[in-house]
Amino acid sequence: MKPANAIQERVLEFLKQYPPFNLIAQDELRQLAGQVRVQYLEPEQVLFKQGDTPHEVFYVVRQGSVRLEQGPEDERRLVDVCDEGDVFGARALIAKKDYSSRATAAEEALVYGIPTALFEPILYHNPEVALYFAAGFAAGSPVQQGSMQETNKARRGLSTYTPQQPLHLEDVLTLDTDRNKVTCTGQTSIRLAAQIMSDKDSSFILVVDEQERPVGILTDTDLRRRVVAGHLSIDDAVTEVMSAPVVTIHPNPHMAEALLLMMRHRIKHLCVTADGSGESPVEGVLTEHHLLLAQGNNPAVLVQEIRETQSIGNLPAIRNQAEELLQKYLEQEVSIAFIANIITEINDALVVRALRHAESVLGEPPLRYCWLSIGSEGREEQLLRTDQDNALVFEDAHAAQEKEAQAYFLELAAQVNQVLESCGFERCPANMMASNPLWCQPLHTWVHYFYKWIHQPTEEALLNASIFFDYRPVYGDFSLAEKLTNYVYEHIQQERIFLPYLAKHALQSPPPLSFFRSFIVERGGEHKDQFDIKLRAMAPLVDAARVLTLDNRVAGENNTFKRFARLAALEPQNAGLYQEAAMAYEIMMRHRALSGLRNHNSGRYINPEQLNKLERQTLRNTFKPISDVQELLQVRFQLNYLG
Template sequence: MALDVELSETREFLAQHEPFDALPAGVLDRLPAGLTVEYFRRGTRLIERGRDNHHLYVLRSGAADVHDTQGSLVERGGEGACFGSITLTQGNPSTFDVTAIEDCLALLLPAEDFHRLCTDHPAFAAFFDAQRASRMSGAVASLQLSTTGSAILKTHVRELVGREPIGVDGAATVREAAQVMSRKGVSALLVMEGERLAGILTDRDLRTRVLAAGVDPGIRVSEVMTADPVTGDVDALAFEVLLEMVGRHIHHLPIIDAHDRPVGLVTTTDLLRLEQSNPVYLAGDIAKQPDVDGVARVSSRLPQVVLSLVEQDASADDIGRVVTAVGDAVERRLLALAEADLGPAPVPYCWVALGSRARLEQALAADQDTAILIDDAVQPEHAGWFEALAGRVTADLVACGYPRCTGDVMATNPRWRQPLAQWRREFSTWLTEPVPDAILGASIFFDMRAVHGDASLHARLQRHVLATAPGARLFLAHLAKQATANEPPLGFFRGFVLEKAGSHRHTLDIKRGGIGAVVELARVHALSTGSPAVNTRSRIEAAREAGILGDDKAADLRDAFEFISYVRLRHQAAQVRRGDLPDNHVSPDDLSSFDKRHLREAFSIVRHAQSTLAHRFPMHYIS
């Protein structure tokens, strides 16, 4: 009986955390019996760099840090966090250390069970793809490995401690402590017992634990302080301290030396002054905004973030993930604000991103591409709620710097706000009865990613598409024709083909014939193999693994995509620096001879890849 209770509790725990919460009930029922439980004391390693790992670790309690080969902090996770997926998907030995920073209880899922779940449940696999490659951990890794580093990554905490610690004895009264805080002009005090740090008292503690609670200010400060507070190492990087504070939702952090003696106190405000354009702050600040104006104000810092990342030589791939993560944060906050006003959704739904943001490749100058998948239980009387949600969020996105899609590919279009069954019919029509014009407009919908709501709706649609696409040869031929028609801007004698008229005359449209061409090539390859990959680099890798692209050709195409994307981002960063609106039109006059030479080579690689694709599909008889 005790064992049954333990398995039931484990099942309920998993059901409350991603990505297990998206698994079918029957799968969740069986899963706990295949798990083992291990206890790790603080300071011990769950996974060790250089050693093989054959399990996914799910923290039942405690917290752990992930450090890369250079010892840099890459990720921090608490209850429900998963570690080890990289070795399970990319191979051993591990290139990361995962170390318990608190006593941890971990659930261990064997590799074979992990792979089976990934195969049977695309949403489960997609979670780990995103965990490995996206959100803030990818951006953080990029920043920490950059050659120059940002201020917050180069600064040690010692440099932030600008004054001697201000404290009181634990025997002092709350009134006396408040008087010290007022006299010294500080928002927190260290509470000492001799030379030992016993606790911390903040202005928030005074408000919530004393004034609001009606407590007599004559009591000892030790009765209302936060005892044994979390502390920071004076020799740590400011960035590590930031992660500690953000992860624990604390505003004040006592700093101690090697002998555990307090040397000062830092606040999140100190760190914010250090670098406002850090993407970690940006995404976190967006999530805290109480209204649309606040979201718009914070998201307006994104161009400066991109400029900073370009100046640090971060890769185009990593910058695209940062821009995407910020876009996701904006959209999720706007959706949450809208739901707070409109009330709960009448039935489950999933708000999805399309196009470059779905692929984790968004740059500046991007417009909106969104849709809504609605549970089939929806009734006619529910339509108004979803129409109101789409209209509000779309308008709010405009206010936040994301213009409307000129092709009306937005959730405000009733065609792209449908029950799941209608979405299945829509995709089935594209796949089995392809019409050239329809395919041209529909291709963006094959780059789709769940952003908010019930992700299982997207997972079910994705399963349907991936099961049908490999056999849809006529559809793939139309898609391939579209991909090969989008030629790189390179002339017969390897000269650049420039825009001949309009406001962008004498410039390269680096998105349409460069980035866009690779995106379309990779999309055809991925769909033809039934790969769930959406990111272009991941799709190229899937084509390599399927034997469609040789190792060298896949590497060349991947490098060409990175180079072209980086040239675009550097161009946009220069526009931000000048105060211009970012676009995708690059003047050859702004390119060095090195850039021109390698851009020609990149375009040649793309053109050759298009020729290879043309031979895979019978395009000669389609119009």
């Protein structure tokens, strides 16, 4: 009996390290461990074949590795490689169908057979265990391996992190209309409006028309700046001093939505109307105070500090606070879309503050210009403080004037790049920055660049296009960026060969099958044996989304998961694939950010040894949409026929 008990305890100690067994009560797991079958496999020994009747057990790799392959004998393709702790052969447990793949020992291996009859009651009474299998984490299970919705649900549900102080960003903000609906008509005098505000102890008064639709808003700030300063008489009508138009929002919005609107429009009041538009009656006003009460660490405060700080030397400390906020958001499962918007607003505020500081030092710009963010910041995806990617376009003028203006803008860009570097954003190793004369040019030069890249799609041209096509105007005269965009889209339609070449360029990074195996990690150099999540997993989706949105003539949308969302609406027949791709990309963004924060780096290179089994399985599931999207590119642009 003792040897049997010793084996049972060894099996128990092993199983409880890995999902889904770590989700099972200790007593139940011990009973299960006592019935496990231990099986030794020699190299290349076949455990089961594709089409075989399922065994009475499903398997867990105890030692060594097992290949799963599909297809005819002479054309078998690798589906997965299962290593220590991986579950496979789960069709016997869930579907009661013949095996869909062949399992072969890739080396000497020891596997545990878990009796399905004993495990079934656990599966059906433990939602977390069921979720594990529903997400496709068991290799060869009958569910769709790329089901990102189930994968993401499982990633959150099976996480060991428990929030101590939830951020409530998904909470609904409700209004007390008795206190937050203070109105007057446009004919009301400033004197009377101020009296009403005082009587109601309100920081605002809404100006409405006869149907109670919002016309404008008068705030304490308006009164101080325009009336008390002596610019207007207190007997003038409120229409002379009010701010218009009013930014509106629908009733009972989520906190995240309200917060983003306030940050984006640099306001402290949102007008709530019956349908969220300015064409329906007002119901009240949401103020920044509501948000501050609901959420202690408000990113709007950080943005305001960046905009209003008197010393440029204060910016690094403020940006450090944003990093702490990012960590908190990631840990508490705030949506990536919201996090990306918040961090983009903070980064943009830094750039604008740095530009205004540089202008104050150098004097008024000699020509109109527009600062462009490119790369991940251009796509609103730069969660971590990775390297800078930016450019500058200024208006056309005479040659001598352009030369003089470029000298000014290069110095301006150098100062901005220096400020951003002090805030933790390293200089771009490839010098893709506005302080590089190549990327600080008048509009006609940028037009020439894009003309050459589109009409002569060399490898270098395609690389530049993949970087600069994601530009986003941040500060200055946005019409310059708009003119460039119009030109680019016009010429893409003229030169039909460009998109197929760009699609071919997007296929340069083949999707990894199983990133923890040696053949896809870096083989040498500083990052030997590490997985490059940016190049091997994220870049293929970024590149594919760019090509497909250009093909659909979608302008003004750079963000990768927003691009996929637009594509899903435009191509209903591919909506499922695009939604899977968007969700896979969000999971990768979250994982890279957490890895970077944990290791105090860019998060680009991941050490597989630092990942637990659940993290490996989650990331592995995100690879399926990559191959599916790349296959779509291959077919749509007929790349097999492209030289």
